[in-house]
Amino acid sequence: MPFCPKCQAEYLEGKSRCPDCDTKLVDVLPLQEELNDVDSVTVLLYQTNDIAVVRLLEESLRSKGIHCVVKSSMGTYSGLFTVDQVMKGLKIYVNETALEWAIEIAEIVIPDYERPNEKD
Numbered sequence: 001m002p003f004c005p006k007c008q009a010e011y012l013e014g015k016s017r018c019p020d021c022d023t024k025l026v027d028v029l030p031l032q033e034e035l036n037d038v039d040s041v042t043v044l045l046y047q048t049n050d051i052a053v054v055r056l057l058e059e060s061l062r063s064k065g066i067h068c069v070v071k072s073s074m075g076t077y078s079g080l081f082t083v084d085q086v087m088k089g090l091k092i093y094v095n096e097t098a099l100e101w102a103i104e105i106a107e108i109v110i111p112d113y114e115r116p117n118e119k120d
């Protein structure tokens with residue numbers, strides 16, 4: 001599906017220009033390519049023991065094309081977390097190239113968002 005690089009809106013196949021701003025549509029948003037650079041370093045975005053907040057932030061990031069990884073004290077997310085894993089805290093990591101945009105999303109999703117210290 002084509003996207004508007006200016007509005008970041010997605011349109012049905014067959015459209016070639018954005019009806020809102022008259023910009024030529026592209027197949028992939030340029031930012032999405034940069035955000036998911038496999039060679040990029042991952043950095044800590046958020047840490048909590050609230051699984052609902054983790055799921056909300058994770059889905060918000062992914063809906064904007066930002067790859068994220070959720071880790072517990074016992075490793076990377078690979079299904080359901082145990083109560084023990086959640087109580088010890090969950091961490092959300094994003095590619096360093098996506099950090100600025102990911103912080104903006106986190107500030108919208110989590111009203112009292114503060115970026116944790118990487119050493120926490």
